[in-house]
Amino acid sequence: MSVDEGLIAWVADTLVPVGTVTFRRMMGGATLYLDGTVFAIVADDVLWFKSDAAADPLWEAAGCERFTYARRDGTTATMHYRxxxxxxxxxxxxxxxxxxxxxEAGRRAPVRRRKAKG
Structure with missing residues (x-):
């Protein structure tokens, strides 16, 4: 996966009135945060927004496909991004x-806590 930093800059500049967008590179892509809340990823130079059961009908109505990826075992997995x-x-x-x-979907998501190293 690759990261289109111009795309990330566009998102960050556009959302300045809402908050501060930061990103962290992950597995060849990037996770985008707004004031610490995960709300999007960029993978293969495509922007994917976070979703959940409450928001899925709106994404479906707009024809926005769900994020999928191939697992090592050959199966396909999905994530809550559109x-x-x-x-x-x-x-x-x-x-x-x-x-x-x-x-809003990001704010509704449960917060994952990292396990402390032993």
Whole structure:
């Protein structure tokens, strides 16, 4: 996977009125945070917004596919992320709309705690 840093900069610049966007590289992609809340990933130069059961019907209605990846054993796995509509790349208001939905999904997600090293 690759990271389109221009895409991340666009997201960060557009969401300045909402909060501070940071990112962390992970497995060839990047996880995006807004004020510490995970709300998106960038994988293979594509923006994927966080979703959950509450938001899934809205993503489905917009035709936004679910993030999938191939496991080492050959099976396909999915994650709670949806491909951003193409319009988010051209319109800051559209990006803000879909990002708000993803941020709320991120806030509803349970917080994972890292295990302390023994």
């Amino acid at each position: 491909r951003a509509p193409d319009e988010v790349l051209d319109d800051g208001d559209v990006l803000s709309h879909w990002a708000a939905l993803a941020i």
